[in-house]
Amino acid sequence: MFSLRGRLVLGHVGAVLVIVGCAALAGWWQLSRSLHGQLDGALLALAEAEAGILVATHGTPVRVHDTPSGNVPSLTRLDRLIQIVDLQGRVLARSSNLANGTLPLQTALQARLAAGETVFDTLPHAGEEPLRMVSLPTVIDGRTLAVQVAGSLDDVDHTLQAAGLLFAAMAAALVLAVSGAGLLLTRGLLRAIDGLVSRARLIGDASLHERLPHQGADDEIGKLVDTLNAMLSRLESAFMVQRRFTADASHELRTPLSRLRMEIEVTLRRPRSEEYYAEALRSCLEEVLRLSGLVDQLLTLARIDAGTQEGGADTLPVAMMAQAVVGRLQPAAQERAMRIRLDIMGSAGGAGVHPALALVLTNLLDNAIKFSPPGSEVEVTVYKAGDDVMLVVDDQGPGIAPEDLPHIFDRFYRGAQARAATPGMGLGLALSRSIVHALGGSLGVDASAARGARFAARTRAVYPLQ
Ligand SMILES: Nc1ncnc2c1ncn2[C@@H]1O[C@H](COP(=O)(O)OP(=O)(O)OP(=O)(O)O)[C@@H](O)[C@H]1O
């Protein structure tokens, strides 16, 4: 219903009102108790003084001592009304300032006095002013009399009224001051958030390199800016990878497609011999096979990126998998007079690995055969490393050039030598690393190998029950 700004302001002002209101009320109540207590104490002291004289004189004569004795000025009695009554309600004596009037003595009050209780009463309409009265029972020679002393409540009421006004004014000023300070703080805070929102709105996919401004403070706003900026960095790099991949993929698809188109157009230009058509179709088939291989690889990469290709439950003994891959690539190696040696160490061969690892080993062996000189040897070693299995491929080729080393796992990257001398799309290593990562393992190249290249894949393995 309310905006964040409205809710903050309302909440703040409401809380300040409640706190300041309660504090003012508590202060006023405490003052009222203290003033009433003082008046009651003074009235009771006077009543006890009169009662003391009555007891001392055995009640003869019964009179009120409202004129000062001796020449000493006294303020104690002039503003008090005093009367002495018996419990039948007969007034036995009263102070001169009562004139012909009497202080009230109702039956209920008589009964409480008879029970020996000292009773305080407030008389709002007793005379010109509201009165407070104490009635003190006194037993004189077996007879119960009551001394009643009343004083005006006017002073107390006026003081309380003035204090009430003062408290209310102070509370209002306090509420205004604290609310004003809160409003300023809230406005500053929300202005910073508004600034961030309008800057964030301006950042689109064309300006993902931009960042939100940081005020330098390590507060909640600073943390929010840091978090949003870190998110922007992640988005930017993901976006860049995606953009480069799309550009590279379309480029790689365009080249074989235009070759295919040229081949077909040239063939169809005029009638050809049967052999020509057969040769042209064979060449087209080669191109189509290359294309479908590329599309397969791109699809696998896209699935891995989307997280739909992951380590499943089915596993394959690593020895069986490696032997099958080596067997498949043996003809290609023999074509170049090369030999592939497979070395499965200890009990590692029984470890179960994900079937997708066959594609990784195929890519590594394909590279080793492709980039090594004829007559050289490729060695595949399988061994256990803790609970994991290592697959290592060593060749005797040129190794990885230092300038290529940081890039060989990038999609579509091919070294200068590779581009010049061998076919390929630069996807094999990128795809292999994505597969191994999706399976929770790692794939790296050992640049320090003395001769040739050494690629090592580490992957999780399941071991058969002994
Ligand atoms: N065993 C190796 N010896 C020397 N260079 C290698 C070796 N393996 C990979 N490289 C370098 O790394 C680059 C990337 O390899 P990758 O397997 O990704 O692509 P490719 O083999 O060129 O093409 P594709 O695998 O798509 O057919 C290669 O072009 C090459 O420059």
Ligand SMILES: [Mg+2]
């Ligand atoms: Mg390759």
